[in-house]
Amino acid sequence: MRPAFPVRLGIAEETLIAQLKAAGADQIAERVTVAGLPTRRVEAYHYTDLKTLLRTIPPLAQPANEATGTALRVAGAYTLSIVNGVVQNAATAPEGVIVGKTHGGVLTHRDDTLVGISNGLTKEALSLDLKGAIGQVIQIDHRIEGEAAHVADATKIFVADDSSVVILETFSGSDAAHVGNHASYIALGKNAVVTHVTVDLGSRSTSHFATNEYHLGDGAQLRTLVVHAGSGLARTHLFPRMEGAGAHADVTGLNLVAEGQHSDITMETTHAVPHTSSQPLFKSITRGRSKAVVQGKLIVARDAQKTDAKFMHQGLMLSDDAEILSKPELEIYADDVVCGHGSTCGKLDDDSLFYLLSRGIPKAEAETMLVRGFIAELIDPIEDEALNEALQGIVDGWLLGDH
Amino acid sequence: MTDTAAKTPVLEIRNLHARIEEREILKGVNLVIPQGEVHAIMGRNGSGKSTLSYVLAGKEDYEITEGEILLNGESILEMEPAERAAAGIFLAFQYPIEIPGVATMTFLKAAINAQRKARGEGELSTPDFMRAVKEAGAQLNVDSAMLKRPLNVGFSGGEKKRAEIMQMALLKPSLAVLDETDSGLDIDALQVVSKGVNALRDGKRSMLVITHYQRLLNHIVPDVVHVFSDGRIVESGDKDLALQLEAKGYADYDGQAA
Numbered sequence: 331m332r333p334a335f336p337v338r339l340g341i342a343e344e345t346l347i348a349q350l351k352a353a354g355a356d357q358i359a360e361r362v363t364v365a366g367l368p369t370r371r372v373e374a375y376h377y378t379d380l381k382t383l384l385r386t387i388p389p390l391a392q393p394a395n396e397a398t399g400t401a402l403r404v405a406g407a408y409t410l411s412i413v414n415g416v417v418q419n420a421a422t423a424p425e426g427v428i429v430g431k432t433h434g435g436v437l438t439h440r441d442d443t444l445v446g447i448s449n450g451l452t453k454e455a456l457s458l459d460l461k462g463a464i465g466q467v468i469q470i471d472h473r474i475e476g477e478a479a480h481v482a483d484a485t486k487i488f489v490a491d492d493s494s495v496v497i498l499e500t501f502s503g504s505d506a507a508h509v510g511n512h513a514s515y516i517a518l519g520k521n522a523v524v525t526h527v528t529v530d531l532g533s534r535s536t537s538h539f540a541t542n543e544y545h546l547g548d549g550a551q552l553r554t555l556v557v558h559a560g561s562g563l564a565r566t567h568l569f570p571r572m573e574g575a576g577a578h579a580d581v582t583g584l585n586l587v588a589e590g591q592h593s594d595i596t597m598e599t600t601h602a603v604p605h606t607s608s609q610p611l612f613k614s615i616t617r618g619r620s621k622a623v624v625q626g627k628l629i630v631a632r633d634a635q636k637t638d639a640k641f642m643h644q645g646l647m648l649s650d651d652a653e654i655l656s657k658p659e660l661e662i663y664a665d666d667v668v669c670g671h672g673s674t675c676g677k678l679d680d681d682s683l684f685y686l687l688s689r690g691i692p693k694a695e696a697e698t699m700l701v702r703g704f705i706a707e708l709i710d711p712i713e714d715e716a717l718n719e720a721l722q723g724i725v726d727g728w729l730l731g732d733h
Numbered sequence: 734m735t736d737t738a739a740k741t742p743v744l745e746i747r748n749l750h751a752r753i754e755e756r757e758i759l760k761g762v763n764l765v766i767p768q769g770e771v772h773a774i775m776g777r778n779g780s781g782k783s784t785l786s787y788v789l790a791g792k793e794d795y796e797i798t799e800g801e802i803l804l805n806g807e808s809i810l811e812m813e814p815a816e817r818a819a820a821g822i823f824l825a826f827q828y829p830i831e832i833p834g835v836a837t838m839t840f841l842k843a844a845i846n847a848q849r850k851a852r853g854e855g856e857l858s859t860p861d862f863m864r865a866v867k868e869a870g871a872q873l874n875v876d877s878a879m880l881k882r883p884l885n886v887g888f889s890g891g892e893k894k895r896a897e898i899m900q901m902a903l904l905k906p907s908l909a910v911l912d913e914t915d916s917g918l919d920i921d922a923l924q925v926v927s928k929g930v931n932a933l934r935d936g937k938r939s940m941l942v943i944t945h946y947q948r949l950l951n952h953i954v955p956d957v958v959h960v961f962s963d964g965r966i967v968e969s970g971d972k973d974l975a976l977q978l979e980a981k982g983y984a985d986y987d988g989q990a991a
Contacts, residue, residue: 412982489981680793685830688790689844689900690851703834703883 333390337366345387346447349480355450361443368443368595377655378565378594378625382441384537387509390451391415400471401502401531401560402724405716407467410456414475415483417456423706426462426493431455431560436486436515437543444539444567448513451482455513457496461490467714471704474503474536484513491519491547497713498527501540502560505533510561511542518550520574525553525712529724532561534590540566546606548574555708556583558593559724565594572599572606581610582708586728587652589618599639601667603631607638613705614645614651625657626671632663639668645675646704648697698729741806742767743939744789744910749800751788758784760964762800766908772942773950776961776977777983782943783827785961786912789941790824791817804908818844819851823906825897827913830926832884837896840884841866846905849857869902873929891922898929910941915949928963947979962986 339347343366350359367384368375375598378587391414400409410429423429435449456470464520474481487493501510510532518524538561546552558564570579599608614622626641646653658671678700686696705725712718751759758781766772776782788795789802791814794987802809809817823988832840845865846856857865870880873895885893894914901909909929915923930953934940942953949973950958958974960983967986968974 395737530743589829591845682830682832684790684792684814685826685832686840686844687814688818688824689840690815690848691840692815692847692851693813695843695847699835699840700832706883708836725857 336364339363339366340381340385342384342387343367347474349387350447350450351391354385354645355446358443358446358450358683358700359418360683361705362445374567374596374598374625375440376625376657377621378592383592384506384509388478388480388507391474391481392476394473394475399443400473400500401468402498402500402529402720404467404469404498404720407469407716409469409471409496410611411471411473412456412483412485413480414479415453417454418688424464424466427465427468428459428461430457430459430559433487435513437513438483442541442567444511445513445541448482448484448511448541451480451511452484452513455484455486459485459490459595460495461493463493467496467717469498470501471499472501472510472512474508474532476504476506478506478508478535480509480511482511482513486514487514487516489516489518489522489524489556492521493519494523496527496717497524498529499530499716500531501538501637502531503533503536506535507670508532508536510536510538514540514542516543517545518547518552521548521549522547527555527556527557527712527717527721529557529721530560531724532564534560535564536561536566542566542568543586544568544570544579545575546570546572546579548576549576551577552579552581554579554581554583554710555712555721556595557586557721557724558584558595559586559728562590563592565596568595568597568599570597570599570608571606572601573603574604574644575603577606580711581608583624584705584708585612585614585622585624586725587616587620587622588728588731589620592621592623594623594625596623598627599631599632599702600629601634601637601639604633604635604637606634609639610641611707612643613708614643614654615648615701615704616645616654617648619649619651621653621655623655625659627659627661628669628671629665630662630664632671634664635666637664637667639670640666641671643673644704645673646701647675647677698726701725701729739973742803742959743805744941745803747790747801747803749802750798751784751795752798753784753795757798758795758964759788762965764943764959764966766939768939769936770956770958771934771942771953772957773942773944773955773975774943774959774961774966775947775978780961781964782961783912786824786910786941786943789817789822790814791909806951815847818904818906821907823900823901823904825894825909825911825914827916829885829888829893829897831886831888833886835884837880837882837884838866841900841903844900848904853919863916865903869899872902872932873899874925876897890917891919891925894918894926895929896921902929902933906938908939908941910943912943912944914942915946916945923949923952947975950975960986
């Protein structure tokens with residue numbers, strides 16, 4: 331619902347509107363002009379009020395002169411880079427991988443301001459056509475370099491029938507007040523098996539926004555893992571859509587937030603046809619005065635009988651000053667489904683901690699073990715050993731206060 | 734020092750008072766366990782037996798209001814639980830904790846190496862560690878399938894207790910405190926666990942066996958039996974005391990301690 335009266339626009343919105351108009355994105359420019367950035371009144375942004383959180387928008391990015399190099403190295407990965415929105419030339423692709431570029435945005439139009447901005451500002455997208463069993467992890471390294479910049483970049487990935495691949499997208503860059511608006515569109519053909527891991531390792535001054543859209547064909551199996559471990563403000567919006575019978579998605583994510591950080595994973599999974607399933611599992615770990623948000627919406631279409639979907643969010647608070655916000659939503663139009671949701675929140679378990687201490691394990695090490703144990707469900711299913719280790723390294727680094 | 738070392742008891746508890754919140758649970762415990770001896774503490778539920786085991790291991794919930802605990806002549810009251818473990822105390826839990834996501838082997842290695850490090854010893858090499866686990870596991874019917882699971886997760890009551898004693902075998906404490914190790918065990922499991930415990934009686938290691946029933950003491954025969962009632966030891970004797978208790982119950986001791 332747009333307000334009947336014009337909203338008062340802030341500097342961030344004025345800048346944004348000018349950028350959108352310059353890019354010829356009149357429709358979204360008009361939307362921002364009328365409604366402003368999403369506030370808490372917009373349900374999907376209820377705990378992440380962009381009007382309050384985004385005070386300024388930096389200038390649109392220029393091509394970068396220097397590059398810092400990937401923030402997360404995974405042994406054996408085939409790496410592609412998008413720096414300041416520009417798709418970089420890549421080394422020879424492994425068999426079954428066709429790398430290309432497409433013009434414009436990649437996301438399906440929907441009633442969402444960030445999606446509109448992404449489509450309006452993205453000039454070129456990295457496109458991947460994947461076929462067969464791809465053994466190498468494909469890493470897409472997004473970076474924002476130099477002075478504070480507003481970047482919209484995107485990837486569009488098609489995974490052919492009966493193919494399998496592990497895709498890692500990493501987000502990092504220079505220590506500046508960047509605003510990144512990243513889009514990933516992944517279509518899974520029949521019986522395709524895809525693991526898609528996205529890791530935000532931006533600086534504390536950076537605001538990171540990502541929208542991941544998935545389309546699953548018959549029998550397709552998707553595992554997603556979103557990790558927020560860097561930017562001061564991070565939000566990933568997931569839109570998995572189960573479009574073929576037998577499709578299954580393990581939609582998972584992890585907010586790691588420390589002093590002053592705000593991380594939000596918002597999911598809207600649509601079960602569009604009968605006989606599909608999804609298992610959304612999210613975890614948040616908070617330290618200092620920080621905020622972690624997980625919203626999970628399951629939509630079951632009218633004919634989508636036999637849908638099996640369970641949403642779960644578990645929070646672990648390592649400080650008394652943090653906030654963990656959890657909002658499950660079910661929107662079910664079919665009558666023969668199994669859907670559920672759950673949320674838990676707590677500290678490290680005292681009895682578990684004492685058990686480890688009583689065996690001589692020092693407190694800091696015992697706490698680390700318990701935190702690792704808490705998120706093992708998310709990291710363990712990542713079978714690629716090098717990627718698994720790299721992700722574990724991020725968690726360990728966060729625990730040591732590196733990020 | 735060397736002359737007196739042999740005579741220093743492994744554990745000496747002097748007039749120990751402890752409370753949780755406002756409630757006093759230990760009301761003046763006195764206990765001396767010389768090197769190599771196995772002492773049993775028997776008492777009815779709620780008498781404070783388990784509290785004593787937690788207080789020895791250093792659980793934070795309890796406040797020591799009076800008294801002293803000496804391990805090999807050194808006070809441990811100011812020591813953290815992990816330091817106490819490295820100093821030689823091992824508590825076999827009545828209800829071992831399930832910790833999802835923590836692999837049993839990772840845990841065992843962390844515990845062994847943390848204690849070695851605290852004592853200024855080098856880390857155990859992986860082959861040595863694997864060998865030690867295999868040996869200890871074989872004695873207690875802890876197979877590799879159990880070791881591959883997360884710590885205690887999905888273990889039956891008997892498996893948990895066997896795993897506890899296996900940890901004890903690996904960590905080689907100077908004082909083992911066994912808190913109701915027999916609870917939840919059928920007779921076969923009781924025999925396996927007792928055999929494991931008895932294998933660790935080497936004339937130097939001391940043990941404090943806390944139990945509600947006498948039957949455990951048929952398998953782990955104590956040198957001394959203490960009767961615990963209302964937060965203190967009210968009678969001590971040899972192993973026959975356990976048999977008398979089994980026959981007559983704890984009623985004789987009611988009110989005696991008040």
